[in-house]
Amino acid sequence: MGLHRMGAPEPQFITVGSGARARKIAYLAQPAAREGGPGLLWLTGLKSDMVSTKAEALAAWTAARGLGFTRFDYSGHGRSEGRFEDATISDWLEESAAVLALTRGAQVLVGSSTGAHVALLLLRRLIATAPEEARRVPGLVLIAPAWDLTELMWSQLPSEARREIVELGQWIRPSPYDPAGYPITKRFIDDGRRHLLKDSPFDPGRPVLVLQGAEDLDVPIAHARALASALPGDWVRITEIADGEHRLSRPQDLVALYGLIGELI
Structure with missing residues (x-):
């Protein structure tokens, strides 16, 4: 699904990084109805893009309420530059910070799967290095949070896949969403291990509201429940959907999502 389809808005671009690492990141920014009004920053899932079902639904929901809505494609995704196999969690974190800096007013971070980890x-990072920016974030809403993504991935890989990653540098992961599958590189796994929450827990200091399907095969419900152990301070609250799967993009799932966001706006 791409932004070039009929009637789709054209993105703007911001350059992130410098030298050989510079890449153009595509984003869409829907301003709040009033100057400096509150909004959402949407962080997509792995191999998804900023015009996915949930992103488009949130664009309509926020517009109807006068809320800002900012979304972007990670490098190696959608309309942004770069190859997927060259990108890392460090890159996506840097890109997320750069796009957040384009916004004004309070911004709820809403992340899906990998995007929840990035959020x-x-x-x-903001709490540690930019407390003024952190104060603009009243809370997080996380959908099927794949926190500590690379460790979650590694734990689910068959032994031959792990061996290929270590010995050959990458393995092509089959995907029900992409017939070509997608490459998981040793560089991606190694970089992700520099960002583990279980190794550096932190007190978020604001609500972290989780929407999780009990039938999710990609992010098991036990993994979502364990997030509270990495975030001291009793800030995590999980809303579990008994028949929910990973995508959580059915109408009833979206209603539950809007309810959580509404608590923070």
Whole structure:
């Protein structure tokens, strides 16, 4: 699904990084109805893009309420530059911080799957390095949070896949969403291990509201429940959907999502 389809808005671009690492990141910014009004920053899932079902639904929901809505494609995704196999969690974290800096007013971070992990890393970074920016984030809403993504991936890999990653540098992961599958590189796994929440827990200091399907095969419900152990301070609250799967993009799932966001706006 791409932004070039009929009637789709054209993105703007911001350059992130410098020298050989510079890349153009595509984003869409829907301003709040009033100057400096509150909004959402949407962080997509792995191999998704900023015009996915949930992103488009949130664009309509926020517009109807006069809320800002900012979304972007990670490098190696959608309309942004770069190859997927060259990108790392560090890159996506840097890109998320750069796009957040384009916004004004309070911004709820809403992350799906991999985006939930990036949202948590972004908040941890802001608290440590940019407390003024952190104060603009009243809370997080996380959908099927794949926190500590690379360790979650590694734990789910068959032994031959692990061996290929270590010995050959990458393995092509089959995907029900992409017939070509996608490459998981040793560089991606190694970089992700520099960003583990279990190794550096932090007090988020604001609500972290989780929406999780009990039938999710990609992010098991036990993994979502364990997030509270990495975030001291009793800030995590999980809403579990008994028949929910990983995508959580059915109408009833979206209603539950809007309810959580509404608590923070």
